[in-house]
Amino acid sequence: MSATLDKTNLVMICGEAIAGKTASLRNIKKPEGVMYLNCESGKRPPFKNLFWKGGIIITDPYQIYEGFTAAEKRDDIHTIIIDSTTFLMDMYYSVHVVTSSDTMAAWGEYGEYFRNLMQQYVALSTKTVIFTAHVERMLNEQSMQMEKRIPIKGALAKNGIEAFFSTIVTARTMPMDTLKDYANPLLVITPDDKILGFKHVFQTRLTKETIGERGMRAPINMWSIPETFIDNDCQILTDRLNKFYN
Numbered sequence: 001m002s003a004t005l006d007k008t009n010l011v012m013i014c015g016e017a018i019a020g021k022t023a024s025l026r027n028i029k030k031p032e033g034v035m036y037l038n039c040e041s042g043k044r045p046p047f048k049n050l051f052w053k054g055g056i057i058i059t060d061p062y063q064i065y066e067g068f069t070a071a072e073k074r075d076d077i078h079t080i081i082i083d084s085t086t087f088l089m090d091m092y093y094s095v096h097v098v099t100s101s102d103t104m105a106a107w108g109e110y111g112e113y114f115r116n117l118m119q120q121y122v123a124l125s126t127k128t129v130i131f132t133a134h135v136e137r138m139l140n141e142q143s144m145q146m147e148k149r150i151p152i153k154g155a156l157a158k159n160g161i162e163a164f165f166s167t168i169v170t171a172r173t174m175p176m177d178t179l180k181d182y183a184n185p186l187l188v189i190t191p192d193d194k195i196l197g198f199k200h201v202f203q204t205r206l207t208k209e210t211i212g213e214r215g216m217r218a219p220i221n222m223w224s225i226p227e228t229f230i231d232n233d234c235q236i237l238t239d240r241l242n243k244f245y246n
Contacts, residue, residue, distance in 0.1 A: 012131045012150075013234065015171030025130070029235060035081070039058045
């Protein structure tokens with residue numbers, strides 16, 4: 001089986017805890033066609049949505065492979081969500097590395113698991129695939145600078161799992177004073193935002209304050225400078241991808 005470059009959307013939504021990663025999934029169209037693979041011990045999304053009813057609680061990372069295989073057999077599934085990559089890989093470590101009688105071999109399999117997921121399942125999928133991930137501030141030992149990136153163990157840490165994605169946005173909480181310089185139709189300030197004095201957003205482009213972060217990446221000219229910050233809404237993100245490529 002082969003794949004074509006226009007067959008799917010692939011995005012990574014990363015960010016710190018309670019920054020709005022999972023909440024950004026709330027407006028996905030036709031939620032009954034979402035396969036939601038929950039890797040966070042069955043933690044419920046912070047909103048009501050039909051895709052939760054069909055959600056699958058992952059207790060072994062290899063169930064993700066099974067999910068992709070099952071989704072390809074179903075025309076009614078249009079989107080696969082892995083929430084979150086961080087917990088998925090922590091699960092692999094707990095279930096398959098720590099318990100192994102040959103930890104050296106298990107570490108090799110840890111890296112191969114994610115590469116195989118991306119190269120043999122995600123790459124061949126005909127669905128939109130959305131990953132979420134937590135980020136941490138970590139030391140880049142080559143540049144001796146602190147960077148914010150998705151934590152990953154083993155050999156995968158060298159290049160980072162961000163290297164597998166061409167579209168990455170960071171979910172973050174931003175003060176109103178910062179957002180006033182980025183007015184655009186995709187950034188809607190609600191009365192609640194004004195009362196709170198901050199807003200949950202996606203950051204789509206690097207700024208001078210975020211040079212040390214790996215969490216923003218997109219095709220050239222997909223986002224304008226005013227669109228550096230937009231609503232944290234995954235449907236807006238995938239709509240833009242569809243418009244940009246099609």
